[in-house]
Structures are given as structure tokens and as C-alpha cells.
Amino acid sequence: xNTLDLIVLFGTLLFIVFYGVWKTRGQRxxxxxxxxxxxxxxxTIGLSVMATQASAxxxxxxxxxxxxxxxxxxxxYFGQPLALxxxxxxxxxxxxxxxVYTAYEFLEKRFDxxxxxxxxxIFLVQRGLAAGITIYAPAIIISSxxxxxxxxxxxxxxxxxxxxxxxxxxxxxxxxxKQQMAVILAGMFAAFFxxxxxxxxxxxxxxxxxxxxxxxxxxxxxxxxxxTERYTIWSGLAGGFFLALAYFGTDQSxxxxxxxxxxxxxxxxxxxxxxxLKIPLQFFILLTGVMVYVFYIFYQPPxxxxxxxxxxxxxxxxxxxxxxxNHEYAQAVDKRKEAALKIAAGSLSEYDxxxxxxxxxxxxxxxxxxxxxxxxxxxxxxxxxxxxxxxxVFLTFIITYLPHGLIGLLIAVIFSAAMSSxxxxxxxxxxxxxxxxxxxxxxxxxxxxxxxxxxxxxxxAWGVLAILFAILAKNSENLIEAVNIIGSxxxxxxxxxxxxxxxxxxxSGTPVFFSAIITQVAVIIIxxxxxAGYFELSYLLYNVIGCVGTMILSILFQMFNGTKKSVS
Amino acid sequence: MxxxxxxxxxxxxxxxxxWRFLYLVVVxxxxxxxxxxxxxxxxx
Numbered sequence: 001x002n003t004l005d006l007i008v009l010f011g012t013l014l015f016i017v018f019y020g021v022w023k024t025r026g027q028r029x030x031x032x033x034x035x036x037x038x039x040x041x042x043x044t045i046g047l048s049v050m051a052t053q054a055s056a057x058x059x060x061x062x063x064x065x066x067x068x069x070x071x072x073x074x075x076x077y078f079g080q081p082l083a084l085x086x087x088x089x090x091x092x093x094x095x096x097x098x099x100v101y102t103a104y105e106f107l108e109k110r111f112d113x114x115x116x117x118x119x120x121x122i123f124l125v126q127r128g129l130a131a132g133i134t135i136y137a138p139a140i141i142i143s144s145x146x147x148x149x150x151x152x153x154x155x156x157x158x159x160x161x162x163x164x165x166x167x168x169x170x171x172x173x174x175x176x177x178k179q180q181m182a183v184i185l186a187g188m189f190a191a192f193f194x195x196x197x198x199x200x201x202x203x204x205x206x207x208x209x210x211x212x213x214x215x216x217x218x219x220x221x222x223x224x225x226x227x228t229e230r231y232t233i234w235s236g237l238a239g240g241f242f243l244a245l246a247y248f249g250t251d252q253s254x255x256x257x258x259x260x261x262x263x264x265x266x267x268x269x270x271x272x273x274x275x276x277l278k279i280p281l282q283f284f285i286l287l288t289g290v291m292v293y294v295f296y297i298f299y300q301p302p303x304x305x306x307x308x309x310x311x312x313x314x315x316x317x318x319x320x321x322x323x324x325x326n327h328e329y330a331q332a333v334d335k336r337k338e339a340a341l342k343i344a345a346g347s348l349s350e351y352d353x354x355x356x357x358x359x360x361x362x363x364x365x366x367x368x369x370x371x372x373x374x375x376x377x378x379x380x381x382x383x384x385x386x387x388x389x390x391x392x393v394f395l396t397f398i399i400t401y402l403p404h405g406l407i408g409l410l411i412a413v414i415f416s417a418a419m420s421s422x423x424x425x426x427x428x429x430x431x432x433x434x435x436x437x438x439x440x441x442x443x444x445x446x447x448x449x450x451x452x453x454x455x456x457x458x459x460x461a462w463g464v465l466a467i468l469f470a471i472l473a474k475n476s477e478n479l480i481e482a483v484n485i486i487g488s489x490x491x492x493x494x495x496x497x498x499x500x501x502x503x504x505x506x507x508s509g510t511p512v513f514f515s516a517i518i519t520q521v522a523v524i525i526i527x528x529x530x531x532a533g534y535f536e537l538s539y540l541l542y543n544v545i546g547c548v549g550t551m552i553l554s555i556l557f558q559m560f561n562g563t564k565k566s567v568s
Numbered sequence: 569m570x571x572x573x574x575x576x577x578x579x580x581x582x583x584x585x586x587w588r589f590l591y592l593v594v595v596x597x598x599x600x601x602x603x604x605x606x607x608x609x610x611x612x
Binding site: 074078081082084085089210212218219221233272275276279 | 591
């Protein structure tokens with residue numbers, strides 16, 4: 001990175017921060033601070049919801065995911081539009097009618113106080129951990145590639161977010177997310193067209209797609225009904241539906257985005273905006289990753305993208321083995337390039353095309369096999385190193401091949417995405433703590449100004465906690481996965497509580513409360529039994545078990561209890 | 569779409585049907601995308 005990149009990067013980020021602070025100055029009460037004074041239009045809500053969901057990892061990892069395994073990952077989002085329709089039709093009108101600040105406030109109005117506290121507590125544990133990871137995950141990758149100090153990178157992201165989130169609350173979060181989405185989309189489109197431009201020195205866009213297709217990178221839809229397959233249309237529709245319903249319907253970091261709408265219509269339109277655009281956006285990001293793969297067919301790629309791991313091997317006894325492997329890799333890449341160029345040149349007979357396609361696929365398989373051997377050498381050199389390098393692919397490409405200025409913009413994309421997700425999380429954590437705990441238990445008679453100050457203080461406190469957690473996280477490589485698992489352990493139960501509230505109207509608070517606790521304990525036990533190796537179960541299924549378990553037990557307890565309470 | 573966004577057309581009882589229409593548009597869009605992706609997968 002040079003001075004121009006740094007000017008673009010810090011200019012963009014500081015502009016967004018000060019714009020957010022300036023536009024939301026002078027808020028006087030908690031409603032304006034936590035719900036943006038119910039003034040947001042559907043465009044702002046739509047972009048804000050999208051920016052909250054798209055964390056930095058979306059823009060770092062997703063192209064890497066396509067680079068490694070093609071475009072099948074997009075199927076995970078197929079259930080989202082359906083879930084958004086349910087949230088829009090069922091959840092939003094109820095939240096508005098009851099005039100709630102948080103989703104958990106609804107649980108008290110529908111059930112009782114203890115169920116509200118349970119829902120809010122589960123959210124605080126889960127999202128409190130995730131906020132640290134939202135800052136940590138991109139910081140570790142950016143600091144590794146740009147050779148920046150990790151703690152300083154974490155502090156830089158965290159402090160910038162705290163400034164405008166504490167100052168302007170929900171409105172600042174939504175307003176800055178509009179700017180951040182603009183930066184993200186501009187940066188990603190620029191990167192995509194640059195890649196296609198580089199590829200066009202060798203083949204057309206259609207030719208690039210044909211090469212990618214031959215290498216199995218463009219298999220978007222898998223119609224097979226096979227539960228061992230990672231991405232299929234069925235797992236995407238069913239699993240994606242449950243996940244998105246839990247996330248958009250019960251996670252305060254999303255609920256708060258659409259509750260800031262001027263009315264039900266604006267909130268609904270904001271969600272429908274996402275229902276229509278999310279899948280094409282995800283498709284586009286994955287296609288960018290596939291184009292990076294095609295680009296590296298024509299330009300020599302590194303054998304392993306995580307430079308810090310390569311340095312460890314180079315300083316070990318395995319240096320010569322790694323160097324020889326690298327030589328072998330360069331030959332395989334040349335062979336692959338030669339076949340790709342023949343295919344790209346076109347006007348081949350059917351027989352020749354078949355021959356060169358086979359040569360392309362074989363050479364590609366050879367490069368993959370050599371990359372695996374390189375990973376084995378890395379583990380031999382230092383068994384504590386992680387060998388997954390797909391998260392480093394896109395950023396390595398950006399730093400190595402994009403022109404200065406654009407590099408700064410793309411790094412700003414990553415920071416913007418990290419900041420937009422983190423600000424929503426801090427905002428939601430502070431709302432839940434102040435509305436569901438402070439205002440409900442500690443001080444029910446404070447002035448509007450008092451609650452505003454408490455909410456600001458809590459936003460600051462959660463921000464500091466997130467930074468501390470992100471800094472401490474650097475000692476644990478498995479933390480990201482651990483937090484994903486923690487999320488799945490709790491999401492199902494909370495979704496079960498909400499679905500019971502909405503659809504099983506004859507069930508009262510106590511059966512739901514005890515069902516949720518029993519199911520939650522059961523899911524935790526199942527998790528530990530899975531970890532201990534008693535049986536195999538994907539942690540994504542914890543969501544389904546938690547949700548269905550809570551609902552079924554609630555029905556049984558209510559029937560056993562015998563009293564039916566119909567809620568209108 | 570502009571007509572749908574207009575507040576006058578939303579939130580009033582007879583116009584609830586228009587929300588259903590928008591939900592159907594979203595479902596149709598999902599089916600269209602899945603179909604196009606399937607065609608895209610088989611073309612390359």
C-alpha cells in the first residue's frame with residue numbers, strides 16, 4: 001500500500017464516521033436513539049439490513065470459498081427470501097402494534113417477564129461473543145497480509161465504530177451503513193471489472209466462464225437429495241429458511257434495523273428489498289471469486305496464499321522440499337495455462353476441444369494435489385498452523401494486482417463491512433441491556449434524558465468489551481468456529497420461543513419457559529456428546545433441534561397443565 | 569413497484585392483497601433465479 005491507498009482508505013472511513021456523527025447530533029430521548037425516531041425510509045432500512053448481514057468476512061471469505069469450491073455456496077441463501085416474507089407478514093405487524101423497542105419486550109407482552117429475560121439473556125451471550133469476532137476475524141487477515149500490528153488494527157476498527165454508534169445510536173448506524181454499502185458495492189464492482197479486464201488479455205468473459213465451467217466451478221444448483229452433500233438446493237431452502245427466520249425475526253441486531261422504519265410499510269419494503277437483492281449480490285461475490293480463479297490460470301498464483309505460513313516453512317528444515325514442490329507447481333500451472341489458452345483461442349475441432357479440456361482438468365487436479373502437499377509441509381514445519389488459505393486469496397489478489405488507489409478502496413470495503421456489522425451489534429446489545437434489563441429491573445422511573453445517557457454508556461461499554469474480546473481472541477485460532485457453534489446452540493431455542501408465541505396462541509408463558517430451558521440444556525448436552533465423539537451431527541442441526549424441541553415440549557406441557565390461554 | 573411503495577396503497581384493509589402480490593413477486597423471483605442458475609450450471 002502506498003500513500004494514495006492510505007489517503008483513500010482513511011479518507012473514506014473518517015468521512016463516514018464524521019458524517020454519521022454530524023447527521024445525528026442533538027438526539028434528546030431514548031426513542032430517537034434506539035429506534036431512530038421512527039423516521040427511516042425503506043431504502044435506508046433495506047441497505048442497513050443488508051450491511052448488518054454482510055460482515056467483512058463476507059467480502060474476504062466468500063470469493064475465497066468460490067475459488068476453492070465453486071459457486072454452490074449461494075444455495076445457502078435460497079431460504080432467505082421465504083423467511084423474509086414470514087418476518088414481513090407475521091413478525092413486523094406484531095412488533096409495531098405492541099410498540100416494542102426490542103424483540104424480547106414482545107415476549108413479556110405475549111408470555112411473561114421470565115421468558116423475556118431468558119430471550120434477552122440468550123441474545124446478549126451469543127451476540128456479545130460475536131461482536132468481538134466481527135472485529136477480530138478481518139483484522140487477523142488484514143494485519144497478516146499488510147503486516148500491520150493486529151492489536152492496532154482491532155483498536156482502529158473498534159474505536160471508529162464506537163465514535164459514531166455511541167454518538168448517534170440507531171440512526172447513525174443506518175445512515176453510515178448506506179455510505180458503507182455504497183463503498184462496498186463500488187469497490188466490489190471495480191474489482192470485478194478489473195479482473196475481467198486482466199482476463200480479457202487472454203480470453204473473453206464467455207471464454208472465462210467456459211474454462212471455469214470445465215473445472216466444475218460454475219455448478220450453482222445441486223438438485224441431488226443427499227444429506228451428506230454440503231450444499232444442495234434442499235439444504236439451502238430448508239436450513240437457510242430456519243437460519244434466516246431466526247436471524248431476521250429474533251436477533252435484535254436485525255430487528256432494530258427494521259423497527260426504525262417510519263411505519264410498517266417502510267419496514268416491510270426494506271425487507272422485501274433484501275429478499276430480492278441478497279441472492280444476486282451473493283452470486284456476484286462468488287462469481288468474482290471464480291473470476292479470480294480463472295485469472296490465476298493465466299497468471300502464476302502462489303502455491304499457498306497465507307504468506308506468514310510460507311515463511312515458517314522457509315525457515316524450517318522443510319525449505320528445500322517446499323522449493324522443489326513450488327517448482328513442480330509452476331510446471332503444472334504452465335500446463336494448465338497452455339490448455340486454457342488453446343481452449344480460449346477457439347476454432348478447435350470437437351476432438352481437439354475434448355483433448356484440451358481433459359488436459360486442462362488433469363493439470364488443474366495436479367495443481368490442487370500439489371497445494372495439498374504444500375499444506376502437509378506447513379503442518380510438518382509447525383503443527384499449530386492452520387492450512388486453510390482460502391480467506392487470503394482475494395486480499396492477496398487485491399494487494400498484488402490492483403492499481404494503487406483501488407487497493408485503498410478495497411481495504412476500505414473490508415473495514416466498512418466490519419464496521420457496519422459491529423455498529424449494529426453494539427447498538428442492539430446496548431438496547432437489549434438498557435430496555436430489557438436496566439429499565440425493566442433497575443430504574444423504571446428515569447427521565448428520557450437519563451435513559452439516553454444510560455444507552456450511550458452501555459453502547460460504549462459493549463464496544464470496549466468487543467475490542468477486549470477481539471484482542472484476547474488472538475490466542476485462539478478456533479474461536480471463529482467456536483462462536484458459530486455457540487450461535488447455533490442458542491438460535492434454535494430462541495426461534496422456538498418466538499414461533500410458539502406467534503403460531504401457538506393457546507400456549508402460555510410457563511410451559512414455554514421451562515420447555516426452552518430443558519431444550520437448551522438438551523442441545524448443550526448433545527453438543528458435548530458430539531464433541532466427545534459419541535455420534536456425528538452437524539452443528540447447524542442444533543438450530544432445528546432447539547426450535548422443534550421447544551415447540552413440541554411447550555405443547556406437551558400446556559396439554560399436561562390443562563389450562564388453555566388464548567392470546568389475541 | 570412505485571405504486572406499491574406509495575403509502576396510500578399499503579396498510580389499508582383492501583390493499584393488504586397488494587402485499588400478498590409483492591410476496592408472490594418475491595417467490596416468483598426466487599423460482600426464476602433458481603431456474604436461471606440451473607440453466608447457467610448446465611450451460612457451462
